[in-house]
Amino acid sequence: MNNIYLDYAATTPVDERVTAAMQPYFTQVFGNPSSLHRFGQQAESALEKSRRVLAGFLGAKPSEIIFTSCGSESDNLAIKGAAFAARQQSRANHLLISPIEHPAVLNTANQLADLHGFDLSFLPVDKYGRVSPAEVQKNLREDTFLVSVMDANNEIGTINPIAEIGGICRERGIYLHTDAVQSGAHSPLDVNSLNVDLLSLGAHKFYGPKGVGALYIRSGTDLSPMLTGGSQEFGQRAATENVPLIAGMAAAFELVQVEHDQRTNHILPLRDYLIKQILTKIPSSQLTGHPEERLVNHASFVFEGVDGNLLISILDGTGFACSSGSACKTGDPEPSSVLTHLGYSPSWALGSLRVTLGKDTTAEDIDSFLNVLPGCIHQVRELKS
Amino acid sequence: MTPPPGARVIVGMSGGVDSSVAAALLKDQGYDVIGMMLRLWSDTGTHNRCCAPDAQQEARYIAGLLDIPFYVIDAQDHFYQQVVIPFINGYTQGITPNPCLNCNRFVRWDFLLERAKALGADYLATGHYARIQNTAAGPYQLLKSRDADKDQTYFLHVLTQNKLSQTIFPLANLTKKQVRKLAEEYALPVADRPDSQDLCFVGQGDYRDFLRKSSPSSMKPGPIIDLDGKSRGEHPGLADFTIGQRKKLGISSPEPLYVIRKDLKNNTLIVGSREYLGQGKFYVDNVNWISGEAPADPIPANVKIRYKSREVPSVITATNSNTVSIQLDSPLADITPGQAAVFYQDDFCLGGGIIRSE
Numbered sequence: 001m002n003n004i005y006l007d008y009a010a011t012t013p014v015d016e017r018v019t020a021a022m023q024p025y026f027t028q029v030f031g032n033p034s035s036l037h038r039f040g041q042q043a044e045s046a047l048e049k050s051r052r053v054l055a056g057f058l059g060a061k062p063s064e065i066i067f068t069s070c071g072s073e074s075d076n077l078a079i080k081g082a083a084f085a086a087r088q089q090s091r092a093n094h095l096l097i098s099p100i101e102h103p104a105v106l107n108t109a110n111q112l113a114d115l116h117g118f119d120l121s122f123l124p125v126d127k128y129g130r131v132s133p134a135e136v137q138k139n140l141r142e143d144t145f146l147v148s149v150m151d152a153n154n155e156i157g158t159i160n161p162i163a164e165i166g167g168i169c170r171e172r173g174i175y176l177h178t179d180a181v182q183s184g185a186h187s188p189l190d191v192n193s194l195n196v197d198l199l200s201l202g203a204h205k206f207y208g209p210k211g212v213g214a215l216y217i218r219s220g221t222d223l224s225p226m227l228t229g230g231s232q233e234f235g236q237r238a239a240t241e242n243v244p245l246i247a248g249m250a251a252a253f254e255l256v257q258v259e260h261d262q263r264t265n266h267i268l269p270l271r272d273y274l275i276k277q278i279l280t281k282i283p284s285s286q287l288t289g290h291p292e293e294r295l296v297n298h299a300s301f302v303f304e305g306v307d308g309n310l311l312i313s314i315l316d317g318t319g320f321a322c323s324s325g326s327a328c329k330t331g332d333p334e335p336s337s338v339l340t341h342l343g344y345s346p347s348w349a350l351g352s353l354r355v356t357l358g359k360d361t362t363a364e365d366i367d368s369f370l371n372v373l374p375g376c377i378h379q380v381r382e383l384k385s
Numbered sequence: 386m387t388p389p390p391g392a393r394v395i396v397g398m399s400g401g402v403d404s405s406v407a408a409a410l411l412k413d414q415g416y417d418v419i420g421m422m423l424r425l426w427s428d429t430g431t432h433n434r435c436c437a438p439d440a441q442q443e444a445r446y447i448a449g450l451l452d453i454p455f456y457v458i459d460a461q462d463h464f465y466q467q468v469v470i471p472f473i474n475g476y477t478q479g480i481t482p483n484p485c486l487n488c489n490r491f492v493r494w495d496f497l498l499e500r501a502k503a504l505g506a507d508y509l510a511t512g513h514y515a516r517i518q519n520t521a522a523g524p525y526q527l528l529k530s531r532d533a534d535k536d537q538t539y540f541l542h543v544l545t546q547n548k549l550s551q552t553i554f555p556l557a558n559l560t561k562k563q564v565r566k567l568a569e570e571y572a573l574p575v576a577d578r579p580d581s582q583d584l585c586f587v588g589q590g591d592y593r594d595f596l597r598k599s600s601p602s603s604m605k606p607g608p609i610i611d612l613d614g615k616s617r618g619e620h621p622g623l624a625d626f627t628i629g630q631r632k633k634l635g636i637s638s639p640e641p642l643y644v645i646r647k648d649l650k651n652n653t654l655i656v657g658s659r660e661y662l663g664q665g666k667f668y669v670d671n672v673n674w675i676s677g678e679a680p681a682d683p684i685p686a687n688v689k690i691r692y693k694s695r696e697v698p699s700v701i702t703a704t705n706s707n708t709v710s711i712q713l714d715s716p717l718a719d720i721t722p723g724q725a726a727v728f729y730q731d732d733f734c735l736g737g738g739i740i741r742s743e
């Protein structure tokens with residue numbers, strides 16, 4: 001298969017340097033980090049080194065980083081952990097989130113409301129999906145224990161003003177969680193300038209392995225563990241640590257920082273070219289998300305009167321792997337709730353396309369994509385339903 | 386049809402053994418195979434049997450085993466318009482419609498075929514048991530499966546020359562037993578999906594419940610009378626009954642009574658003894674002739690009036706290009722308006738159409 005991959009927001013291939021960094025921890029350094037002996041000590045050393053790598057780049061203390069199994073788990077732990085700790089300690093019962101969060105946040109918050117009686121409310125967003133700090137200010141309540149606003153949106157790429165939102169929450173002594181699973185691949189993140197208390201990451205979005213994530217927990221932030229058992233990860237998450245994957249995550253995260261400028265300088269012009277070409281070449285097309293404040297690799301569109309699912313199938317059959325932004329393989333088209341929330345009518349929202357570039361995407365890839373896309377869209381529009 | 390080597394072929398996959406083996410065979414023959422499934426229906430609460438998530442998962446898994454792409458395409462609106470509404474209307478009008486025919490004609494060999502083309506394929510393959518033959522000069526011919534038990538030409542008589550020229554039945558020369566054996570050889574699961582004559586959108590319930598829900602007017606109680614006009618009780622809705630039915634009439638009578646007719650105008654069911662049942666002559670509309678042309682003169686042919694009924698000899702006279710009258714050699718008791726009558730000469734399926742209500 002030599003299809004061109006343009007879906008880096010879904011996942012990325014593991015960098016060979018990362019696979020190399022993981023290698024020793026499968027068979028050679030295989031010990032349990034909790035064990036007292038040398039085998040365990042070596043594994044523990046790898047674990048703690050990895051923790052320091054993440055902490056260093058995030059501006060955090062090593063004790064503020066815990067490893068999880070994925071971005072979703074980090075989101076779950078941040079939100080449920082804060083909710084149950086709040087319930088145990090105080091009367092705080094209110095949770096405030098953006099309505100276009102990833103399901104890992106949205107459904108977690110919904111479950112807290114539905115099953116556990118927490119009071120959930122949603123912040124308004126503008127037409128680009130941005131949350132304004134003033135609205136956060138307005139919507140905070142006496143009994144709010146947590147605000148969760150994603151750093152960058154996976155479907156439309158929009159980046160939120162997290163630092164300002166964080167400043168407001170900080171003044172009121174309310175925790176701010178941000179899902180940085182998408183932005184972790186692109187932006188240097190500093191938990192102090194971002195003013196966040198909780199921040200989620202997932203390795204597979206930045207050329208690391210699947211099955212490992214991390215959560216930054218500012219010291220002093222009370223979280224109830226969700227996975228109970230042994231006292232690994234400072235008692236925040238039981239389970240023998242997955243040392244090879246954690247080492248891979250650290251290696252991949254380091255590469256994001258070290259190669260940041262190089263990657264950005266490569267991807268950004270390609271993305272801008274792609275957006276401009278699509279909007280000029282394809283009638284009845286719109287960019288979704290913010291035109292400037294967006295992930296550097298992220299281009300997302302809606303095309304009026306197009307079955308997005310069919311478009312993506314045809315593109316795949318032509319040799320290009322893209323997505324519609326919200327995963328739907330079942331052929332059961334529901335307009336994306338994100339796009340519906342931003343006010344797109346179904347005739348637009350059903351025709352969504354997300355093209356996300358990677359560090360190895362070339363100008364030729366983009367050109368050959370641009371060569372076929374208008375024809376494919378035309379074809380889908382012509383098909384009678 | 387034998388497409389050129391390497392041609393892109395779309396296989397309609399259900400997750401069942403037949404379409405899976407069809408896909409495997411084509412892949413082995415060197416075609417560029419893509420699996421597709423149509424999302425036809427989603428009714429939360431009912432477990433409809435086709436294109437449901439578990440069938441999808443199965444088909445996806447099989448596509449993975451075969452290492453072919455697989456896509457599910459939304460066809461719900463189209464299916465509703467072309468298949469479900471005519472089904473409901475048919476019952477409301479007192480006939481016993483066969484939705485699989487519309488599905489083949491308007492959904493698989495139209496909607497799906499068009500999308501197959503959009504995916505760069507010139508051919509559509511399915512796991513049907515039937516054969517297509519084309520001689521250099523003559524038109525495409527549709528022939529019965531080598532497996533007489535499994536033959537599905539009854540549902541395929543709607544195909545035109547144009548559609549046949551773009552269709553492949555990879556199981557053409559195989560029996561079900563051979564297909565199962567091949568599945569084992571290919572290490573594919575051998576689960577059977579429901580046969581195509583099942584009403585996939587009705588779900589696990591009964592079609593009557595479906596009608597009651599979707600079209601309450603099709604299920605209005607009314608009187609049952611006999612041929613002398615004498616009242617014989619009440620029926621729960623005409624759609625419950627087909628011509629020739631004896632069971633579930635709920636009448637106690639010394640001699641067995643059968644449904645003779647449905648009087649739609651008066652919502653009345655007319656019953657009588659067996660001797661009043663049976664018809665030697667009937668008419669068929671919406672006829673498709675596989676050859677593309679209606680025969681000029683009456684022809685002898687065997688007719689099948691239900692998927693599982695046996696063929697009976699008859700003489701067929703084309704009254705115009707898409708209607709025929711059929712004179713049976715000996716009368717049949719269960720000629721049911723709305724079902725298909727399909728015409729055969731030996732193994733050749735000549736065409737067919739929909740039985741007209743009197």
Ligand SMILES: Cc1ncc(COP(=O)(O)O)c(C=O)c1O
Pocket residue numbers: 009010070071072073075102104150152153154179180181182202204
């Ligand atoms: C913004 C965001 N949050 C959370 C996740 C969940 O990540 P994972 O599926 O790796 O748990 C994703 C991945 O799609 C994401 O894009």
